[in-house]
Amino acid sequence: MSDVLAVTEHRQGELRDVSFEVTTAGRQLADATGGELALAVIGGDVDAYAGQLDVEGVDAVYTVAEGDEFNHDVYTQAIEALADDLDPQYVVAPHTVNGLDYAPAVAQHLAVPLVTDVIEFDASGGLAVTRELYGGKTEAGIDVEGDRAMVTIRPGEWEPAGGDGDARVEAFDADIDDDAVRSTVSGFEAVGAGDVDISEAEVLVSVGRGIEEEDNLDIIFELADALDATVSASRPIVDNEWLPQDRQVGQSGKTVTPEVYIAIGISGAVQHVAGMKGSETIVAINNDPSAPIYDIADYGIVNDLFDVVPALTEQFQ
Amino acid sequence: MKILVTVTEIAEADDEFEIDGLSIDDRYLTYDLNEWDDYAIEEAVQVSEAGDDVEVVTATIGPERAEETIRQGLAKGADRAVRVWDDALADVDLLDSATKARLLAAVAREEEPDLILSGVQSADAAFAATGVAMAAELGYEWAAVVNQLDLDEDAGVANVHRELEGGVEELTAVELPAVFTIQTGINEPRYASLRGIRQAQSKPLDVMTPDELGVDRGESALALTSLEEPETESDATYFEGSVDETAAQLAELLHEKGVGA
Numbered sequence: 347m348s349d350v351l352a353v354t355e356h357r358q359g360e361l362r363d364v365s366f367e368v369t370t371a372g373r374q375l376a377d378a379t380g381g382e383l384a385l386a387v388i389g390g391d392v393d394a395y396a397g398q399l400d401v402e403g404v405d406a407v408y409t410v411a412e413g414d415e416f417n418h419d420v421y422t423q424a425i426e427a428l429a430d431d432l433d434p435q436y437v438v439a440p441h442t443v444n445g446l447d448y449a450p451a452v453a454q455h456l457a458v459p460l461v462t463d464v465i466e467f468d469a470s471g472g473l474a475v476t477r478e479l480y481g482g483k484t485e486a487g488i489d490v491e492g493d494r495a496m497v498t499i500r501p502g503e504w505e506p507a508g509g510d511g512d513a514r515v516e517a518f519d520a521d522i523d524d525d526a527v528r529s530t531v532s533g534f535e536a537v538g539a540g541d542v543d544i545s546e547a548e549v550l551v552s553v554g555r556g557i558e559e560e561d562n563l564d565i566i567f568e569l570a571d572a573l574d575a576t577v578s579a580s581r582p583i584v585d586n587e588w589l590p591q592d593r594q595v596g597q598s599g600k601t602v603t604p605e606v607y608i609a610i611g612i613s614g615a616v617q618h619v620a621g622m623k624g625s626e627t628i629v630a631i632n633n634d635p636s637a638p639i640y641d642i643a644d645y646g647i648v649n650d651l652f653d654v655v656p657a658l659t660e661q662f663q
Numbered sequence: 664m665k666i667l668v669t670v671t672e673i674a675e676a677d678d679e680f681e682i683d684g685l686s687i688d689d690r691y692l693t694y695d696l697n698e699w700d701d702y703a704i705e706e707a708v709q710v711s712e713a714g715d716d717v718e719v720v721t722a723t724i725g726p727e728r729a730e731e732t733i734r735q736g737l738a739k740g741a742d743r744a745v746r747v748w749d750d751a752l753a754d755v756d757l758l759d760s761a762t763k764a765r766l767l768a769a770v771a772r773e774e775e776p777d778l779i780l781s782g783v784q785s786a787d788a789a790f791a792a793t794g795v796a797m798a799a800e801l802g803y804e805w806a807a808v809v810n811q812l813d814l815d816e817d818a819g820v821a822n823v824h825r826e827l828e829g830g831v832e833e834l835t836a837v838e839l840p841a842v843f844t845i846q847t848g849i850n851e852p853r854y855a856s857l858r859g860i861r862q863a864q865s866k867p868l869d870v871m872t873p874d875e876l877g878v879d880r881g882e883s884a885l886a887l888t889s890l891e892e893p894e895t896e897s898d899a900t901y902f903e904g905s906v907d908e909t910a911a912q913l914a915e916l917l918h919e920k921g922v923g924a
């Protein structure tokens with residue numbers, strides 16, 4: 347029971363990058379337990395995926411050829427059948443939208459503790475993990491009790507695994523019970539594109555909940571005009587329908603890599619940061635010195651945006 | 664039809680705060696309705712307003728303090744509330760999602776709802792796991808991160824959109840009864856009206872212990888061992904001085920980068 351099972355992810359014909367990150371995390375755990383690292387790849391063109399997943403550090407890849415796309419009822423059954431067979435000490439999954447659609451169910455069915463959105467772990471003596479609490483303002487050390495556990499890891503925290511592997515690739519018959527598949531995926535829809543493509547912009551003036559009211563957006567647009575920049579936003583602004591969806595930066599919005607990203611009244615939640623951390627220069631204007639945005643900002647002004655933004659605009663007029 | 668909405672009270676840390684042992688000193692915490700649950704309540708209330716004879720019940724694990732938050736849900740249109748608590752829970756530093764799921768599932772077993780809505784995650788612990796764990800515990804079907812929900816009661820299904828990464832939505836038909844974890848933006852949560860707030864005071868709010876629900880309180884499998892403010896990885900340069908001085912310094916930097924030129 348010293349083995350580790352890591353679950354990979356794909357969508358619309360492509361493995362997602364996070365698959366190689368769970369591979370690295372799984373290898374790290376297996377090194378600590380002295381066991382093997384097995385990957386699970388479920389659905390789609392599993393043989394092609396298995397070939398791509400045969401990277402350094404992987405001992406085995408189990409393929410479950412069932413369906414084309416993600417279905418949580420198939421995933422839960424397949425992972426549970428694999429766990430029955432392999433008796434892994436740890437199961438690792440990505441903390442993605444699909445990961446959180448099956449991991450809690452698998453942990454519940456296997457009766458193992460679950461700890462999610464982990465950013466670091468140490469399995470040298472039992473499992474100790476680090477994850478954030480209080481909306482990213484603190485980091486907690488957590489001991490996971492018991493011998494076994496299921497862990498979901500935060501995307502972007504582990505280096506993707508690479509290199510050439512010599513893994514066994516085995517087709518696994520998970521004996522999926524179709525009657526227990528009680529949801530059906532009928533397709534995908536891309537969020538409509540608007541007239542502005544924020545991912546092409548060189549300078550983004552990005553606005554968050556700190557702006558408080560829709561009318562206050564005026565000062566943001568005035569600044570953007572003065573800077574010849576494009577306006578983007580964090581999720582609450584789009585949820586409130588103050589700006590269209592294609593202006594949203596982040597996990598469920600767009601990934602942007604401008605020369606300059608000015609975050610105004612944005613706290614820097616992980617799902618937001620996922621979409622803008624590749625920006626060349628990050629400037630934050632936020633009156634909360636403990637806001638996580640300052641962890642990745644290059645420059646900051648810790649002050650009231652309603653004072654700073656008009657003053658900055660004036661500098662350019 | 665009956666809809667159960669799980670509602671949690673979250674703790675938000677002030678801009679400046681101090682850590683006391685394994686938690687943030689209570690003086691620096693503000694308690695509020697979890698943002699995701701606000702959308703879940705609204706979704707349930709909209710279904711109840713559109714249909715005949717739909718009851719909306721909220722379920723919360725929390726101490727007496729949480730009743731103010733629970734009343735917010737009642738003021739926004741939920742019909743009644745259940746609060747689960749046991750003083751021993753106050754000693755648990757970090758409740759794991761399995762324990763929460765077991766306690767909430769016990770409420771669901773009593774209530775037998777057709778539909779359970781929870782938030783995608785709580786803003787403070789953000790495990791994003793309780794809803795799906797509860798579905799597994801109950802043997803209900805489920806879908807996580809739902810940003811559109813259309814019920815087809817005759818067919819016994821819900822047609823939902825799940826919000827995936829990168830602006831892509833998955834369209835899925837889910838058999839009922841089911842648990843959905845609701846994503847922000849699915850609707851426009853209402854503000855409670857004065858009338859709603861008044862009515863909420865007289866709506867039933869039952870308090871149950873795990874014992875009364877016939878479940879073991881259980882042990883959290885997660886033991887908190889440390890809590891700290893993360894060390895800043897970046898070495899951000901902070902512009903200091905008056906508003907105009909900082910604006911001028913930032914403007915100079917932006918000029919150097921060729922912005923606004």
Ligand SMILES: Cc1cc2nc3c(=O)[nH]c(=O)nc-3n(C[C@H](O)[C@H](O)[C@H](O)COP(=O)(O)OP(=O)(O)OC[C@H]3O[C@@H](n4cnc5c(N)ncnc54)[C@H](O)[C@@H]3O)c2cc1C
Pocket residue numbers: 443553554555556557579580581582583594595596597598599600610611612613614615616617618621631632633634637649650651652783784808
């Ligand atoms: C599955 C999932 C997907 C998500 N996808 C995304 C996504 O794609 N993009 C995204 O952005 N979020 C996403 N989120 C939401 C994310 O978790 C946060 O809730 C969101 O990013 C918060 O936005 P914010 O920073 O604008 O608001 P808040 O976190 O409320 O921050 C507001 C900030 O403004 C500051 N402020 C307030 N008033 C002032 C003032 N007068 N002057 C200066 N500063 C002020 C405050 O100090 C605070 O830091 C997602 C969440 C989930 C669960």
